[in-house]
Amino acid sequence: MFVSRSMTRKLITITAEEGLFAARDAMRGNGIRHLPVVDAEGKLLGMITDRDIRSALPTEWIRQPLSESKMEQLEALRVKDIMSTELFTITPNYTIQDALLLIEEKKVGALPVVDEQGYLKGILSVRDLLRAFINVLGIGQPGTLLCILVEEKVGQLKRIVDAITEENISFGSILVAHYWEEEKRAVFPYLLTMNVSRIKKKLEGMGFELLDPMKWYLDQLPKNE
Amino acid sequence: MGSSSESSDSPEREPTMKRTGFLFDRRYLLHETGGFHPEAPERLTAIYQGIEEGGLLPSLTPVQATPADLRWIETVHPRSYIDRFNDACIQGKKMLDTPDNQICAESYSTALLAVGGILNTVRMIMEDSIDNAFCAVRPPGHHAEVSEAMGFCYFNNVAIAARYLQQEWGIQKVGIIDFDVHHGNGTQHIFEKDPSVCYYSIHEHPSFAFPGTGRVFEKGSAEGTGFTHNHPILPGEGDDEYRKIVTSQMVPAIDAFEPEFLLTSTGFDAHCDDDMSGIQLSTEFFTWIMQQIVALAQRHTKGRVVSVLEGGYCLKRLPELARNHVSVLLNA
Incomplete structure (x- = not known):
């Protein structure tokens, strides 16, 4: 960089x-x-x-x-x-x-x-x-954006990355952003695949909350008024 | 339209019905994508069953699948790519270009049969032995780039059909309507500089969904500027937003283009029960959009429209969706 x-x-x-x-x-x-x-x-x-x-x-x-x-x-x-x-x-x-x-x-x-x-x-x-x-965002390559809500504690990102890696899916990028609820983070993996239904189910099975992207895109970041 | 005596294959068809071709072949099930892949042979089985159980098969004219002549595939894909795909299958490789594109020994021959079947369908329409058709093929095509497999697609079926129409049948202007939930990047890129093919795609917004193209400002380039139309829809939206766009944007765009032949990239994956997308369309919407498309065909193409299957992964919904889709074509 x-x-x-x-x-x-x-x-x-x-x-x-x-x-x-x-x-x-x-x-x-x-x-x-x-x-x-x-x-x-x-x-x-x-x-x-x-x-x-x-x-x-x-x-x-x-x-x-x-x-x-x-x-x-x-x-x-x-x-x-x-x-x-x-x-x-x-x-x-x-x-x-x-x-x-x-x-x-x-x-x-x-x-x-x-x-x-x-x-x-x-x-x-x-x-x-x-x-x-x-x-950096990886958006020049074909892929799908996921939005995952996680508690802010050590090791959460690792679990997500491991789960995605086990599915043999490549990352375009992964962003972590503050959520409006304290002690929560929103994680946005941009995955270089069209095939995301299985990983979505898997993440939900692991207890992660998948967000409706319309309720949370980057619009909740602090605004420059 | 058309006398029923020409199509002895469909004795049950009411005289008022269209002569609708139906392309399906058991060999389309031979392209295996490994376990847990959404683009699975069961999709086609579900589609066939839906049409069969709806009692529609006797009304339809079967279309034979034969391997495509490579010269037609070469109107879109260079020989080097075609050979690379063939070689990968022969060598027993498990994927082509991306992990999304799983292959088996039969994938190449299945893809050839898909293209060949679609070209047979187009030929039957141009020879006036059928009026319109639904091609239930695998693998799908609209993500396939000129030299790259992508998004479960290997050969760009509709693009090859468009070139075949132009070069073999002298059709000047081909309209392609793509209502798969994903943007047809391959089809767009193949025709983006070409004013003789109008590509209209309505799909989930590329910031949220594969493949990340099909933004509203992608309108074609050079001489093709204005002949590519993209309408991204935000996740969570459904029938109301789609109907609004189809009525106010898509239909007028196709009307203005005045195509001589219509192809559709038919995807059922924007259905609310399909987990490949965040779009929430009802079963009824898919009937409605096809009614708009056949009405466009009546106005501009003498009813000539070939629907080519792309995505759609909800095995529970595919039977009804396919049945309704074919009914619209029969009753056009």
Whole structure:
């Protein structure tokens, strides 16, 4: 779960001396919203985002052609004039969890990945994180989600995992979440099989309560109001 | 429709009834999936008994199962996959690709007979010796991908039938309605770029049920955009939600497509007594949805519809479900 495995390595970058329109075209042409700004050696100097560009353009731009003098003014704008230089960077050996927490805390859409000398190695965007979590959840593969309610005590998960393993069923993922009742946990094994009726009966026979997924999906997690 | 003199096999059929073909063969029981597997031969025995005990057999036209010509299977699956399946059976392997797909020595030949029987059924309709049909086959097909067995399926039966209709009989537009409780990932993927086949699936929501595809935003791609329709239904829902979707979404979508031939991936596993899903449909719903489908066939395909069995695992309910299903076809 290291950033080096999930980051985008094929980088689209721009230099500080290029114009604002060049930056906009590079983003449009590549379907991206974040451009790392680098020097001739590939050291990271800043970041420019599509929002930085939109903020730099006057609002009347959308409705009517701009006067020549205004255009000249805009064309004179360099990347270095509008890029952010207060950067939140990570290194390739950050974990995905580090990146997830940092992106959430700093409210950014992407994090540049640099080595210890400050050379740009990659970029990790929210989309890269999403892909990593689709992988972690196992939902890119065919499978079935079970929802099991267990008492919070040592060894419960082992019993579930053992029972499923004995049925020769592979796990796509297994999540454990807080339940609204104290001292209970909800366990969500995502099983890489269509054939779940037997394991469901078996788990019920072992005394586990299988939940109706509609009564409990992830909606009971603490909400961000 | 159709004169009864053409089908001497069904002397008991009332003159007002459709000439309904029934594909069944004892050899479909030979594909064994090991103990405790829901996709078991008993499913077909239950279906056959339901139709027999309902007194419907004399009204039906039997369809013969013969092994499919590989060239038709190759319209969907590459030879390398077909051979891999055959080899696995010959070598005595116990599974193909996933533990869900248990095999025995007879699995490959049974799968060939399933496809061959379905193609025979389609041919009889195109030759106007029957009007519509129910194909009670094993193994099922709609999860089978181009080169991968999945979800109890090996060859994609309906997909091959659609290609056969197009290439052998010049049918341009084929509609496939899939009401098995699981999404037919294989069928969708085979046709998702193809505007000549409209795939409509209604199934349990993929966040809860196998195979995890068939989300509402999967609508086909490239030229096929808009010819794939998915309607996921949340677990716990039943007749009301399904009827609403069928009436307001499925029927208009098929009407708009104007197919020349209809195939159905018929699964009975959304029944409330079937423990393969969280969907709670009644026995009556399955009669109702088939009535909607034959009505679509009357409007667009001269009544031509072939129902191909996919899932359905509740042995207690399968007899009545199959009996009602066939009755709808006979009385279309």
